[in-house]
Amino acid sequence: MPTPPDYPQMLRGAELRVTRPRVAVLGAVHAHPHADTESIIGAVREDLPEVSHQAVYDSLHTLAAAGLVRRIQPAGSVARYEARIGDNHHHLVCRSCGTVADVDCAVGAAPCLHASDDHGFTIDEAEVVFWGLCPACSPTRS
Amino acid sequence: MPTPPDYPQMLRGAELRVTRPRVAVLGAVHAHPHADTESIIGAVREDLPEVSHQAVYDSLHTLAAAGLVRRIQPAGSVARYEARIGDNHHHLVCRSCGTVADVDCAVGAAPCLHASDDHGFTIDEAEVVFWGLCPACSPTRS
DNA sequence: CGCTTTTCTTGAACGAGTCAAGAAACGGTA
DNA sequence: TACCGTTTCTTGACTCGTTCAAGAAAAGCG
Numbered sequence: 001m002p003t004p005p006d007y008p009q010m011l012r013g014a015e016l017r018v019t020r021p022r023v024a025v026l027g028a029v030h031a032h033p034h035a036d037t038e039s040i041i042g043a044v045r046e047d048l049p050e051v052s053h054q055a056v057y058d059s060l061h062t063l064a065a066a067g068l069v070r071r072i073q074p075a076g077s078v079a080r081y082e083a084r085i086g087d088n089h090h091h092l093v094c095r096s097c098g099t100v101a102d103v104d105c106a107v108g109a110a111p112c113l114h115a116s117d118d119h120g121f122t123i124d125e126a127e128v129v130f131w132g133l134c135p136a137c138s139p140t141r142s
Numbered sequence: 143m144p145t146p147p148d149y150p151q152m153l154r155g156a157e158l159r160v161t162r163p164r165v166a167v168l169g170a171v172h173a174h175p176h177a178d179t180e181s182i183i184g185a186v187r188e189d190l191p192e193v194s195h196q197a198v199y200d201s202l203h204t205l206a207a208a209g210l211v212r213r214i215q216p217a218g219s220v221a222r223y224e225a226r227i228g229d230n231h232h233h234l235v236c237r238s239c240g241t242v243a244d245v246d247c248a249v250g251a252a253p254c255l256h257a258s259d260d261h262g263f264t265i266d267e268a269e270v271v272f273w274g275l276c277p278a279c280s281p282t283r284s
Numbered sequence: 285c286g287c288t289t290t291t292c293t294t295g296a297a298c299g300a301g302t303c304a305a306g307a308a309a310c311g312g313t314a
Numbered sequence: 315t316a317c318c319g320t321t322t323c324t325t326g327a328c329t330c331g332t333t334c335a336a337g338a339a340a341a342g343c344g
Contacts, residue, residue, distance in 0.1 A: 019341070022291090076215065092263045092265070119234055121236065124273060125272070131269060133266075180300090196326095
């Protein structure tokens, strides 16, 4: 079994100052994958009841910039965050309720990572979003 | 050479009422691919100076629901619209300036359209976004 | 322990998009 | 062509996720 994540050490490894809000935010993102900012604020306040929403916004931006969390924002949704990073996975998004689920990359390592014509762009990431209806929102047909 | 698009006829074909705002919005989306709502409002007002922003919002929603235009919204961007639909193409987005370019699907018809594990979702679309820097924003290295 | 820099608190502000009520326009029918 | 019911547009207020800004607190170095 893997060792539980050492959030302060992860912050130091990214050359970030270790602050109580950042540790709590990092923990909340690990505990609640795909949570939006408001949910993360709620989770963080279970540990630190006094944190400001701005501290959470700042921490999320900092952690995302450092690569410790990933920010995703499906069209029509608020920002969501996840701690699973660097493994090239993609997302399923429910058009009805907005639920997000992870999917491993379909064709292995880096399938759709090459555009047929890059128009001179320097591409660093390919994001794949599968749109549909989750089991709870699918019309049950008998 | 293809015949120029007959916007009123396209609206009727989708069983939508033909109104001057809708025709102008449809034309603006065709003329300005990937334009955001504000740009579309500006373009529409060249023909109809008095249209309200709400009429443009409503028209865009209606046209998108009817499948005559497609709404795209890369993370961190406002909503953008395009008239190229039904051909399974994807997008290049510049992280710096937000420019959007079209790319044909890399592996032909429907490459990444199948998730490795659909988690019970009913998937109807796979959206691929390539992130990077456009030629204008790329650091020129000599 | 004290100092400098970064981060957090507080509170206001921004802006894309939505909501709601009444006026106008579409298009089927007489 | 005129009428009528329904849809759409105008007007203006409003929501809410997110950002901005100034000063207070705290991280981490010497």
